[in-house]
Amino acid sequence: MTSPSPSRCTMHCPRSPTHTGLPSIECATPASISLAYPLPLFKCADDITFAESLHYALSTEPNAHWAPQHRVCNPCIFRPTYLGQLETFSRDSNFILNSAGLGDLIQDQKDHESHVQDELQLLTAYHYQLWKERPKLHACLDKVGLARRLWAAFQLNGYIPLDSPFPAQMMTSQMRDVTWQEAQERVTKQVMEAHAGSALDNSKWSAFRRKVMVAAYRSVPRDMLFGIQETFKLDFQLSQYDTQPNDIFKE
Numbered sequence: 001m002t003s004p005s006p007s008r009c010t011m012h013c014p015r016s017p018t019h020t021g022l023p024s025i026e027c028a029t030p031a032s033i034s035l036a037y038p039l040p041l042f043k044c045a046d047d048i049t050f051a052e053s054l055h056y057a058l059s060t061e062p063n064a065h066w067a068p069q070h071r072v073c074n075p076c077i078f079r080p081t082y083l084g085q086l087e088t089f090s091r092d093s094n095f096i097l098n099s100a101g102l103g104d105l106i107q108d109q110k111d112h113e114s115h116v117q118d119e120l121q122l123l124t125a126y127h128y129q130l131w132k133e134r135p136k137l138h139a140c141l142d143k144v145g146l147a148r149r150l151w152a153a154f155q156l157n158g159y160i161p162l163d164s165p166f167p168a169q170m171m172t173s174q175m176r177d178v179t180w181q182e183a184q185e186r187v188t189k190q191v192m193e194a195h196a197g198s199a200l201d202n203s204k205w206s207a208f209r210r211k212v213m214v215a216a217y218r219s220v221p222r223d224m225l226f227g228i229q230e231t232f233k234l235d236f237q238l239s240q241y242d243t244q245p246n247d248i249f250k251e
Contacts, residue, residue: 044139044140045140046140046141049219050216050219050220051219051220051221051224054220054224054228055224058224058227058231068231068232068234068235069235070234070235070238075238082095082096082099083238083239084096093106094106112201112202112205116159116195116205117195119159120154120159120188120191120192121188121192123154124150124184124187124188125184127146128146128181128184128187129184131143131146131180143175143178143180143183144168144171144172144175146187147166147175147187148166148168148171150187150191151166151194154191154195156212157209158200158205158208158209158212159191160191160194160195160198161194164194164198170190171186171187214245214247214248218248225248225249229243229244
C-alpha cells in the first residue's frame with residue numbers, strides 16, 4: 001500500500017462521509033458516484049479529495065465545523081477579554097485561568113507522548129463505536145476498511161511513520177468473524193505497536209504536521225485559495241494569521 005496523499009486526507013474516518021462526504025461528492029463530482037446501498041440517495045463517499053471538500057465548504061452554507069468563527073461567536077457582540085488560538089491552546093488556557101483567579105483548575109499537563117497514546121486509543125475506540133451504531137456504513141466500510149482509514153489518518157497526523165504499510169493481510173485474517181469490540185482491540189494493538197519506537201518529539205511532530213498541511217493546500221487551485229482568504233478574512237485578522245503564507249502561495 002502506498003502512503004496516503006495529503007490531498008486525500010479528508011475522508012479517512014466514518015463520521016466524515018456520513019456528515020460531509022455525500023454532499024461533497026454530489027456537489028463536486030456527481031458523475032463519479034455509484035450506488036452502493038439499496039436505499040434512495042445513499043452512496044459510498046470513499047474517494048473525496050481535499051480540494052472537493054474545500055469546494056463544498058466554500059460553496060454551501062457552512063455548518064459550525066468550518067464556518068468562520070466571527071459568525072459563530074461574533075467578537076463585536078461577545079466582547080471577549082482574551083482571544084486564544086488552537087495552536088497554543090494549553091498555554092492560552094493556563095494564562096486565562098490564572099488571570100481569572102482559577103489557576104487551581106489547571107490540571108497537570110501530560111507530556112506529548114502520553115497525549116498521542118491517549119489519542120490513538122480514544123480515536124480508535126470512538127470510530128469503532130460509531131461504526132457499530134451506524135449499520136448503513138457497513139455497505140461501504142467493513143471493519144478492516146475502517147482500520148485502514150484510521151491507519152492512514154494516524155500517518156497523516158504523524159503518529160505512525162508514512163513508510164509503515166498497513167498490515168492488510170494480517171488485519172483481514174485477525175478480523176474474520178470477530179465482534180466490533182474485538183476488532184477495536186486488535187486495531188488498537190497494531191496501531192500502538194506501529195507507533196512505538198518511532199514517535200516524534202513535539203517539535204518534529206509540529207513540523208511534520210505543517211508539512212502535510214502545506215502539501216494539501218498546495219494541491220488545490222489558486223482561485224480556491226483566494227476564496228478561503230476572502231471567506232475567513234476577518235478570522236485571520238482577529239487571530240493575526242498570515243493571510244498569504246509563502247510556503248503555500250509560492251509559485
